[in-house]
Amino acid sequence: MSEGTIVAGALAPHPPHLVYAENPPQNEPVAECGWETLRWGYERMRRDLDALAYDVLVVFSPHWQTYIGTHFLGVPHFQNKSVDPIFPNLFRYDYTLDVDVPLAEAICEEARDAGLVTKMMRNPDFRVDYGTIVSCHMVRPRWDKPIVSISSCRSHAYYSTEVMQEQAIALGQATARAIERSGKRAVLLASCSLSHRHFVTESELPEDMSKEHITNHNQYLWDMRIIQMIKEGRTKELIDVQPEFISQAITETDSGALTWMLAALGMPQLAGEVYAYGTVIGTGNAVVGWYPKGVPA
Numbered sequence: 409m410s411e412g413t414i415v416a417g418a419l420a421p422h423p424p425h426l427v428y429a430e431n432p433p434q435n436e437p438v439a440e441c442g443w444e445t446l447r448w449g450y451e452r453m454r455r456d457l458d459a460l461a462y463d464v465l466v467v468f469s470p471h472w473q474t475y476i477g478t479h480f481l482g483v484p485h486f487q488n489k490s491v492d493p494i495f496p497n498l499f500r501y502d503y504t505l506d507v508d509v510p511l512a513e514a515i516c517e518e519a520r521d522a523g524l525v526t527k528m529m530r531n532p533d534f535r536v537d538y539g540t541i542v543s544c545h546m547v548r549p550r551w552d553k554p555i556v557s558i559s560s561c562r563s564h565a566y567y568s569t570e571v572m573q574e575q576a577i578a579l580g581q582a583t584a585r586a587i588e589r590s591g592k593r594a595v596l597l598a599s600c601s602l603s604h605r606h607f608v609t610e611s612e613l614p615e616d617m618s619k620e621h622i623t624n625h626n627q628y629l630w631d632m633r634i635i636q637m638i639k640e641g642r643t644k645e646l647i648d649v650q651p652e653f654i655s656q657a658i659t660e661t662d663s664g665a666l667t668w669m670l671a672a673l674g675m676p677q678l679a680g681e682v683y684a685y686g687t688v689i690g691t692g693n694a695v696v697g698w699y700p701k702g703v704p705a
């Protein structure tokens with residue numbers, strides 16, 4: 409068996425609005441339009457990812473929150489309806505997905521050997537979280553690749569950003585080792601927004617783009633600073649500024665998703681391909697791909 413590899417890592421934010429605006433057959437509510445900059449960015453990233461040969465999507469989601477250790481989906485197939493708890497008016501999505509259980513088990517074991525608390529989730533009636541579903545849908549709406557879904561153990565909230573970073577880095581390295589041993593080609597998805605202050609009321613028509621903008625200028629400046637680091641491949645600095653970024657921009661990277669993904673890639677000095685930046689109810693979202701072997705032609 410040849411050595412497995414991570415063919416790409418991606419920042420793949422999961423506002424349900426993006427699925428809503430796309431009107432796929434799986435989603436019940438119907439939109440007129442909306443959030444095109446982000447959706448068209450996702451379309452371009454899809455094309456680049458599709459040009460790569462890969463076997464599995466490995467996604468880390470802030471919305472599967474497990475307070476004792478990191479959990480992994482451990483059932484081969486899930487089918488159910490996912491309803492966003494905050495936006496049930498936008499996201500009522502019928503999903504059917506396959507899980508690469510052997511790879512999930514391998515990452516779970518590697519992470520346990522590295523000293524992390526881990527657990528396989530074996531409940532067949534478990535409802536898969538919408539962060540996992542939205543990111544995977546936006547990257548691969550055909551759902552023809554199996555996934556590995558990894559929870560966020562919220563160590564930022566329970567301990568500190570530093571503890572979160574340490575654990576996310578160990579989990580990323582364990583993920584890379586398990587993928588290498590598996591012989592598979594994986595795409596990693598960090599399912600999170602950047603700045604995450606959002607409006608507390610929704611406009612009458614959610615897709616009314618005349619109402620969409622960043623919550624405040626401070627959030628925007630932080631997002632631009634982070635994107636500049638991404639474009640210049642300053643990965644280590646990107647990780648080092650997380651404590652400040654998280655506390656000042658209330659970011660969704662507090663979940664560990666971004667740190668995990670960059671650690672799995674080996675913190676490369678590698679520029680990310682920024683496909684889009686846009687806001688959703690005031691939060692900052694970037695769609696970015698990192699390609700260790702270069703951006704697909």
Ligand SMILES: [Fe+2]
Nearest residue numbers: 422470471660
């Ligand atoms: Fe979220």
